Amino acid sequence: MFVCTGYGTTDAATPLAPLTVNRRDPGEFDVEIEILYCGVCHSDLHFARNEWGFTQYPAVPGHEIVGRVARLGGGVTKYQAGDLVGVGCMVDSCRSCASCREGLEQYCDGGFAGQTYGGFEPVLQEPSKGGYAERIVVDENFVLRIPANLDPAAAAPLLCAGITLYSPLRHWGAGPGKKVGIIGLGGLGHMGVKLAHAMGAETALFTTSTNKTEDARRLGATHVILSKDEAEMAKHAESFDLIIDTVAAAHDLSPYFNTLKREATMVQVGAPDKPLPFNVFPLLIKRRNFAGSIIGGIKETQEMLEFCGTHNITADIELIRMDQINEAYERMLKSDVKFRFCIDMATLKG
Numbered sequence: 001m002f003v004c005t006g007y008g009t010t011d012a013a014t015p016l017a018p019l020t021v022n023r024r025d026p027g028e029f030d031v032e033i034e035i036l037y038c039g040v041c042h043s044d045l046h047f048a049r050n051e052w053g054f055t056q057y058p059a060v061p062g063h064e065i066v067g068r069v070a071r072l073g074g075g076v077t078k079y080q081a082g083d084l085v086g087v088g089c090m091v092d093s094c095r096s097c098a099s100c101r102e103g104l105e106q107y108c109d110g111g112f113a114g115q116t117y118g119g120f121e122p123v124l125q126e127p128s129k130g131g132y133a134e135r136i137v138v139d140e141n142f143v144l145r146i147p148a149n150l151d152p153a154a155a156a157p158l159l160c161a162g163i164t165l166y167s168p169l170r171h172w173g174a175g176p177g178k179k180v181g182i183i184g185l186g187g188l189g190h191m192g193v194k195l196a197h198a199m200g201a202e203t204a205l206f207t208t209s210t211n212k213t214e215d216a217r218r219l220g221a222t223h224v225i226l227s228k229d230e231a232e233m234a235k236h237a238e239s240f241d242l243i244i245d246t247v248a249a250a251h252d253l254s255p256y257f258n259t260l261k262r263e264a265t266m267v268q269v270g271a272p273d274k275p276l277p278f279n280v281f282p283l284l285i286k287r288r289n290f291a292g293s294i295i296g297g298i299k300e301t302q303e304m305l306e307f308c309g310t311h312n313i314t315a316d317i318e319l320i321r322m323d324q325i326n327e328a329y330e331r332m333l334k335s336d337v338k339f340r341f342c343i344d345m346a347t348l349k350g
């Protein structure tokens, strides 16, 4: 075991501050990564504040990690020292259940022990700690390669926000001839707009903000729909093939259901701490579907990174110092970020 400096919190109400993080020494198939950048996901905030009710403290968030390989176990074949690599929301899974064998580790029967943070570190026998830290040690099978043409800081959010939108867009067939709606222009949503557009879909943004129209169009949205404006919503009634909802707070889904075509699907990826209220009739009358999706498997995450490399897609980031994280959380709650905060880990030591 070795220790490094990290940033986290000891209870739900305390701001994040420096703390010491234990890491296992690299085992035979492990890669030790010097973390350069870590994106700030809304899940980090839900987790640090125990909004989902399963946080164990001390808690160190961060699952949009980009760094350089520093040390390797003797059995590692996929990476070499100095490689630019990424780690997302998973650092392990059971590897034997039907989902794992299909490359769908995010739906592992073994549950969430392999989460980058909020899981369980099997060697240290303690809750796993995330990427707001100097270093992390991960099995090579859960390490991703970052395409050389992408800016490493702006690529970090692809490891969660990117794959969380890429996977349902692919699964539900976004592409030419399809009209795809993304709800919410935050970290996830802005990746959804970019990716759906790059896949060739006619892309729309549903937003509660009046000041995001120009940005949404620049990112690839053909339509920008103010969701609180009933007349605007009515213009798009029964027109969408697919909608992906990225909203982090409880909100009424019924008005969005009415914009789906018959038998079309709305996919929930936003994970509010409170149940979502909705009227079932818009689902019943057009045999519409309401589904959920969580991140993506390791193979699909690498595929997404290659897609982003080919199409030159990264996140629009605001680079912050580690000690600005508490302020960043407050701004994220006000939707005041364009469109993802990313921590420059060189600032961790001041």
Ligand code: NAP
Pocket (backbone or CB within 6 Å): 040, 041, 042, 043, 044, 046, 160, 161, 164, 183, 184, 185, 186, 187, 188, 189, 206, 207, 208, 209, 212, 246, 247, 248, 249, 250, 251, 268, 269, 270, 271, 272, 293, 294, 295, 332, 333, 335, 339
């Ligand atoms: P974010 O950057 O804060 O973006 C959320 C967006 O939702 C905001 O920018 C805002 O967009 C909209 N919004 C916020 N409050 C709203 C409200 N009360 N009513 C309607 N719209 C509202 O968050 P994020 O990092 O993208 O994460 C979004 C959610 O996804 C979080 O709950 C997170 O935990 C979850 N998540 C899920 C997965 C998964 O695998 N399923 C992965 C990562 C994150 P507008 O201003 O455009 O309305």
Ligand code: ZN
Pocket (backbone or CB within 6 Å): 041, 042, 043, 044, 063, 089, 160, 161
């Ligand atoms: Zn995330």
Ligand code: ZN
Pocket (backbone or CB within 6 Å): 093, 094, 095, 096, 097, 098, 099, 100, 101, 105, 107, 108, 109, 110
């Ligand atoms: Zn499994």
